[in-house]
Amino acid sequence: MAAVFNLNHHAQYVHWHFFQMSVSNILVIVAMVVVFFAAIFIPFPSHGVNADSS
Amino acid sequence: MSVAEDRSWTGRLRRRAVGALPPEKLLPDKQPSYVSSWIYVFGVLSLSCLAVIIGSGTILALKGPGWWHFTGVGHFFNSIHLWSVELFFFFMVVHLWGKYWMAAWRGGRARVWITGAVTFLVAIPCALTGYVSQQNFDAQWISTQAKDAMNSAGIGAFFNLLNFGQMYSYHVLLLPSAVVAIVVAHILLVRKHGVVPPFELQATAAKAPEPTATAESVEQETPA
Numbered sequence: 001m002a003a004v005f006n007l008n009h010h011a012q013y014v015h016w017h018f019f020q021m022s023v024s025n026i027l028v029i030v031a032m033v034v035v036f037f038a039a040i041f042i043p044f045p046s047h048g049v050n051a052d053s054s
Numbered sequence: 055m056s057v058a059e060d061r062s063w064t065g066r067l068r069r070r071a072v073g074a075l076p077p078e079k080l081l082p083d084k085q086p087s088y089v090s091s092w093i094y095v096f097g098v099l100s101l102s103c104l105a106v107i108i109g110s111g112t113i114l115a116l117k118g119p120g121w122w123h124f125t126g127v128g129h130f131f132n133s134i135h136l137w138s139v140e141l142f143f144f145f146m147v148v149h150l151w152g153k154y155w156m157a158a159w160r161g162g163r164a165r166v167w168i169t170g171a172v173t174f175l176v177a178i179p180c181a182l183t184g185y186v187s188q189q190n191f192d193a194q195w196i197s198t199q200a201k202d203a204m205n206s207a208g209i210g211a212f213f214n215l216l217n218f219g220q221m222y223s224y225h226v227l228l229l230p231s232a233v234v235a236i237v238v239a240h241i242l243l244v245r246k247h248g249v250v251p252p253f254e255l256q257a258t259a260a261k262a263p264e265p266t267a268t269a270e271s272v273e274q275e276t277p278a
Contacts, residue, residue: 031144032148035144035148036093039152040092040093044092046090
């Protein structure tokens, strides 16, 4: 990963009034939100026999 | 049943445990249809990550800082430990959001919700003590910063983040034991009360005078 992304520098921050957060942390939070909505809307593969059995 | 069996604490404990969690409830082979959703997967993923965390952490504790800092295999297990923690929090937060918006405390499940939320809260200092136990400059920086935070919160006299021995003991024994104990309680409570049904199903069950096709869900809703 280090060869693809140059990590040898200071962290980048988003600073807006009282809000201050590193870009990496913001990306993780955005990823969590995306995964959360994906988990809600993407249909779960069923076994195709009986919905009540797992 | 003899009188001795009836009065013994082991007998009473067994009867109480089996009464609360009969085998078919403890290890069910069926779940209601609404459990077939990705949102329910994140609790299991959190548990899987916890298993990897405990396993990799045990190996790190066996080998020590010289190994995890200066050998290739040590680096590997150090990274496994770090990233399983990152994923543990990631999945746990998604699980927590899902359960919050489902109001998972419905139907007598308050303790299920509380143990889940407390697991998240206890896991935070568990991770923090891990960051300050790395034995490198990163750990020194984090510990001095966190020490200021503890002092400003008025609890610096109880938790000294510059005390490596105290932090390491917290990280490898006290806090992981607490997390595992609360998680076990959480799972047993989920087994006891069942997975919370969707709002629509709860409303249907409340209106239905007799058990209908959703009988299994209605049964799940009955506070045990």
